[in-house]
Every structure is written in C-alpha cells, then in structure tokens.
Amino acid sequence: MKVSFLVPDLGWPIVGIAARMARYLTGVHDVEIVGPSLWGGANPMYAGEFEYRRVECPRIYRFPDYAREVRKLSRALQGDVIIAMKAFGSTLPAALRARRERGCRVVAYLDEWDGAVAASWGWGERLKHWARDWAHPCNNVYVPRVERRLPECDMRLVTTRFMQRRFDGRIFHIGVDTERFCPQAPEAVAALKRELGLNGKSLIVFGGVVRPHKGLEEYAAALARLGRTDVALVILGPLNEHVRSLMGHPEYGEFIRCPAVDAASTRAIHEQMPLYLALGDVLIVPLADSLMARSQMPCKVFEAMAMSKPIVASAVSDLPEVLDGCGRLVEPGRVEAVAEALTQVLEDPGAAGEMGARARRRCEQQFSAAASRASLLDLLDEWR
Structure with missing residues (x-):
C-alpha cells in the first residue's frame, strides 16, 4: 500500500511530525511526504529527516488561482491512503478531491484546533479579517470552512480528548524514541x-x-x-x-x-x-x-x-x-x-x-x- 502525507507547506514545523509518522511506516508501506514549498524548502530542523517531494503550486494561497493549484496538488498525490496534516486550505481539499476522483482513503491528522484562532475573534475582528483576507483561502478566516469538511474523511486522528469530542476522532500520540531519548552520560x-x-x-x-x-x-x-x-x-x-x-x-x-x-x-x-x-x-x-x-x-x-x-x-x-x-x-x-x-x-x-x-x-x-x-x-x- 502507498501512503501519501500531505503537509500545508514543507517549511512548516508540522513536517517534523509527518516525517516521524512516515518513518513508522517505512519498510511496511511505500511512503511519500508531499506539499507546497513557499518558504524556500523543507523546514531546516527537519530537512534531513525524509526525502520530501515538492509540488509547484506557488499561487495556492490566492483566489482565483486556488482551484487550479489544488487540482495540481491533488493529482500529485499517489497514495492509496492520503494523510492530510492539519485541516488547512492547502491540505484537506486536495486530499478529498483525490478521494472523489480515484477512491483513495483520506485521514486527517489534527494536532491542535487551528480553528481556535478564528473562534476567538469578536464580530468586529472577524469582519476586519474577512475584509483583509477574503482572497486568501489558506488563511485563518477559511479554516472553519475547511473543518466543516472533516466528516468526509475516512478517519480523523487527534491528539487530545478535546479534539476527540469536537471532531469525533481517534486519539493518536506521536510517541517518542525511548532508546534515543534517555538519561545521558x-x-x-x-x-x-x-x-x-x-x-x-x-x-x-x-x-x-x-x-x-x-x-x-x-x-x-x-x-x-x-x-x-x-x-x-x-x-x-x-x-x-x-x-x-x-x-x-x-x-x-x-x-x-x-x-x-x-x-x-x-x-x-x-x-x-x-x-x-x-x-x-x-x-x-x-x-x-x-x-x-x-x-x-x-x-x-x-x-x-x-x-x-x-x-x-x-x-x-x-x-x-x-x-x-x-x-x-x-x-x-x-x-x-x-x-x-x-x-x-x-x-x-x-x-x-x-x-x-x-x-x-x-x-x-x-x-x-x-x-x-x-x-x-x-x-x-x-x-x-
């Protein structure tokens, strides 16, 4: 089975979690980590931890180019299972499009409630953000809309009971290598x-x-x-x-x-x-x-x-x-x-x-x- 991890951007810290999960599967499944790269390459802390595949979609962060770029990103995903890292405009819509077009499974990995940013806004602040960011589908104003599509996923992996209650997910902790992390000399x-x-x-x-x-x-x-x-x-x-x-x-x-x-x-x-x-x-x-x-x-x-x-x-x-x-x-x-x-x-x-x-x-x-x-x-x- 082939598994594709889709990250919002290869420069984001979440790529480190994707790399760790990918290593868990390596040797049993064929694994890839895929994503846009608008920050000059993979996150420097995790650049050497996996061989990432960059998809050129430089205008995914803007309407009206967004739909075309999501289609490009979706068609770059080769997995029988796609694990979308976070419910962002640059992850979940592309994964669900691949599911609709070729029947692959989609898992959403939710390490935190990204919609909490928008949920904390009052009406005045909400209007201000919409006025500024309506043309940017990967910004925080659109996260609640993306999250409304989470029920379309085959599975949601979450990290806390708070997230389990909110999104009906299965709790999954990334874990730690206890042979590496141990008392030192x-x-x-x-x-x-x-x-x-x-x-x-x-x-x-x-x-x-x-x-x-x-x-x-x-x-x-x-x-x-x-x-x-x-x-x-x-x-x-x-x-x-x-x-x-x-x-x-x-x-x-x-x-x-x-x-x-x-x-x-x-x-x-x-x-x-x-x-x-x-x-x-x-x-x-x-x-x-x-x-x-x-x-x-x-x-x-x-x-x-x-x-x-x-x-x-x-x-x-x-x-x-x-x-x-x-x-x-x-x-x-x-x-x-x-x-x-x-x-x-x-x-x-x-x-x-x-x-x-x-x-x-x-x-x-x-x-x-x-x-x-x-x-x-x-x-x-x-x-x-």
Missing part, C-alpha cells in the same frame, strides 16, 4: 554545561518552540519570584521574536538563556536534543489556558518523560492524565504555585529523581515510538 552533560557557561546553576529547561499560547511567561515570572541567581531558564527552541521579548523583560529577562541563536545552532540542538534536555534539573511543559492550548498535546512532554527527569507542567488539556503520579501539575495563571513547585523539585532531588523514573516507565509503556508505530500500522491494516 554525566560527563557529556557536564561538558555541555561548561560549554554553555552555565556551571554552578540549577537549570529549568523548556525543550519547545516559544509561542504566545505556551504560557512560558508564568514560569519566567515564577523564576523571578524565587529571586535565585543560581537558577536559569534555558529555552532550547529557536531565538524567535517571542524569546527576544522574554529576554528583554525587565523583571525576568536576566534569568533566561537561549543557545539556539542562529540556524546552525538550532539544527545542532535539534540533532542533540536528548543531551540538551539532560541539562535540566527540571523540565517544564507550560501551556496557557486558551482554546488553542486546550486542544493540544505537546510532543515535548513525551520527550521529557523519556529523559527520566522531574517535570513541572500546566494542568491544561490532557496533561493531568498523562502525568498523573509522575509529574508536578500547576493551574495556569498561578505564578506562586509554579514557584512553589519548582522550589520543591529543586530542593528534594531524591523525590524528584523518583518522579522522573516513574515518568520514564510510563512513557515506555504507553507513549513510546514502538507503541505509536503499532497503532498506526493497525489503522492501515484495517484498509488492506
């Missing part, structure tokens, strides 16, 4: 800590990309509340505008470090992510209490669990269920509670170590790459 960790100039500091590590709905500000503010110069917050994601804003904050900017200062260092950190995560005395998984965040299951939580490190996370989405008994959970918006949780973990390394060990055991049992691979293969076996 102390000598290598110590050498990296020296190289980064962080000797003598206790490190709180965030392994993801900083975006507004992540709620990282509360954890930074909690660090300032502790007032300890021997503690730093290390962000492993790229140095984007949100990170710069945090680092420039007068209250807590001095506590923040971000070693991913350019494309080369960002790639290096991605390639050595287990070693960088091992720097942490605490790994954090923050989420703000927003519509978007409630729909998400951060993949980074599974990497953190696999590292056998103590985790402090926001009690949002399904994180309380995933980390029950093996992580510290704090309600969003409670900076004092975050500060207290971080203090307790830092001051009781014995209990913190036991908590981390429990997290790794659960990850191996429920959230490993092997478990995710088996789940995805079982789904496709239903259609043989």
Whole structure:
C-alpha cells in the first residue's frame, strides 16, 4: 500500500511530525511526504529527516488561482491512503478531491484546533479579517470552512480528548524514541554545561518552540519570584521574536538563556536534543489556558518523560492524565504555585529523581515510538 502525507507547506514545523509518522511506516508501506514549498524548502530542523517531494503550486494561497493549484496538488498525490496534516486550505481539499476522483482513503491528522484562532475573534475582528483576507483561502478566516469538511474523511486522528469530542476522532500520540531519548552520560552533560557557561546553576529547561499560547511567561515570572541567581531558564527552541521579548523583560529577562541563536545552532540542538534536555534539573511543559492550548498535546512532554527527569507542567488539556503520579501539575495563571513547585523539585532531588523514573516507565509503556508505530500500522491494516 502507498501512503501519501500531505503537509500545508514543507517549511512548516508540522513536517517534523509527518516525517516521524512516515518513518513508522517505512519498510511496511511505500511512503511519500508531499506539499507546497513557499518558504524556500523543507523546514531546516527537519530537512534531513525524509526525502520530501515538492509540488509547484506557488499561487495556492490566492483566489482565483486556488482551484487550479489544488487540482495540481491533488493529482500529485499517489497514495492509496492520503494523510492530510492539519485541516488547512492547502491540505484537506486536495486530499478529498483525490478521494472523489480515484477512491483513495483520506485521514486527517489534527494536532491542535487551528480553528481556535478564528473562534476567538469578536464580530468586529472577524469582519476586519474577512475584509483583509477574503482572497486568501489558506488563511485563518477559511479554516472553519475547511473543518466543516472533516466528516468526509475516512478517519480523523487527534491528539487530545478535546479534539476527540469536537471532531469525533481517534486519539493518536506521536510517541517518542525511548532508546534515543534517555538519561545521558554525566560527563557529556557536564561538558555541555561548561560549554554553555552555565556551571554552578540549577537549570529549568523548556525543550519547545516559544509561542504566545505556551504560557512560558508564568514560569519566567515564577523564576523571578524565587529571586535565585543560581537558577536559569534555558529555552532550547529557536531565538524567535517571542524569546527576544522574554529576554528583554525587565523583571525576568536576566534569568533566561537561549543557545539556539542562529540556524546552525538550532539544527545542532535539534540533532542533540536528548543531551540538551539532560541539562535540566527540571523540565517544564507550560501551556496557557486558551482554546488553542486546550486542544493540544505537546510532543515535548513525551520527550521529557523519556529523559527520566522531574517535570513541572500546566494542568491544561490532557496533561493531568498523562502525568498523573509522575509529574508536578500547576493551574495556569498561578505564578506562586509554579514557584512553589519548582522550589520543591529543586530542593528534594531524591523525590524528584523518583518522579522522573516513574515518568520514564510510563512513557515506555504507553507513549513510546514502538507503541505509536503499532497503532498506526493497525489503522492501515484495517484498509488492506
């Protein structure tokens, strides 16, 4: 069986999830990852993880060319099964067109509720966006219309109970390679800590990309509340505008470090992510209490669990269920509670170590790459 993964754009981070899922199927099925490329090629963090196929449809983001470009994209898909990564104007319509024309199966993979952006708008804001973006079918104003076509799919894979309730999907977690993400050699960790100039500091590590709905500000503010110069917050994601804003904050900017200062260092950190995560005395998984965040299951939580490190996370989405008994959970918006949780973990390394060990055991049992691979293969076996 041939499986086509269709991404909204090869430059988007979702291509990393597609690459991981594609590798799960390689060797059992013929697999391709296909998509437009309007950002100068594959996302640099994932460029080497799969051989992507670019489809030239440079005007897919505009009417009236959109229909022609969708037809071109649809006819480029060769799979007996098409997995549309996100319900965007550049994915789902092309996949469903292929289904209508040649009878292939279509699966929608929904990692978050992208329609939450439009759902958060008031009437005035909605009219403003429509006035500006009516000619751009891949922008947020059109996402709710695309989502209304999700019932036409043969299957919807979702990442949280929120999404399951909303779109009647099957929960699928991408999982983590527990052989790669595991406790690291102390000598290598110590050498990296020296190289980064962080000797003598206790490190709180965030392994993801900083975006507004992540709620990282509360954890930074909690660090300032502790007032300890021997503690730093290390962000492993790229140095984007949100990170710069945090680092420039007068209250807590001095506590923040971000070693991913350019494309080369960002790639290096991605390639050595287990070693960088091992720097942490605490790994954090923050989420703000927003519509978007409630729909998400951060993949980074599974990497953190696999590292056998103590985790402090926001009690949002399904994180309380995933980390029950093996992580510290704090309600969003409670900076004092975050500060207290971080203090307790830092001051009781014995209990913190036991908590981390429990997290790794659960990850191996429920959230490993092997478990995710088996789940995805079982789904496709239903259609043989």
